[in-house]
Amino acid sequence: MSDDLFKSKNQEYQEFLVDLKERIQRAKVRAALAVNSELILLYWQIGRDISQKFSQHKWGAKIIERLAADLKRAHPEWKGFSSRNLRYMRSFAEAWPDEQILQAWPAKITWYHNCTIFDKLIGLRSALNQFIQFSKK
Template sequence: MTDNLPNGSWGEDYKRWLAELKQRVERARLRAATSVNRELVTLYWQIGREILDRQRRQGWGAGVIDQLATDLKAAFPDMRGFSPRNLKYMRALAQAWPDVEFVQQPAAQLPWFHLCTLLDKVKDQEQRSWYADKTLEHGWSRQVLTMQIETAANREPAAP
């Protein structure tokens, strides 16, 4: 009876099964994290869009961001991400990608701080989109993305 074998002595079949289960757990964790990130980025984009809209329609100044940060932190004390600085990034995100199609674009799949890096370091929208595409394609970390941007910015133009 194999149930009485000491731990770790169940054979190769068990080892293969365990390896497969570990891979499935990792894939599920990655899918869950990706899904959470996409929802969070979409929420941030929507908040940014609404801030822009309300500032335009109702003439609200930048002070509304500080008040909104205070109120959101009070309503969700266990959540991070509602600082005035982050709310300004949300507004900048909505300015950079104003169309509702944003949620279908590669940029919406990037982690939040990758998007903040793009907003800080790349002013041209076409270039931002290019970097977003390449980041997804190659799985660049934020450090690699920053290096790619800075390296490209420091390149000398080719001689004619």
């Protein structure tokens, strides 16, 4: 094979390889985003159901602890069922009661980032309430 023919075929091969690598990477990103969206939907549904049960049955805070323990026992490979996370799920669903919100940004960012934003909003609300109380004096 002449050098020119090899270089030509090698260039074509390299371009083909680059294209395949890029497609694989894009598919991996789309798959991760789809998994994240499903996880956010699951967490929202769990939070909604917990909120409804608390309202209907007047459950106390101890139920969250028990749910967390039972869910961890049933799914030890999942780290997302701590009592703290279950409380986040409940608050998340109560803050956004319409499932349509999941078509927007909350389903497109990670659960960790949703919780971080939620904490910041709660902190801002608390600071605003303190400011309002202070300004009334």
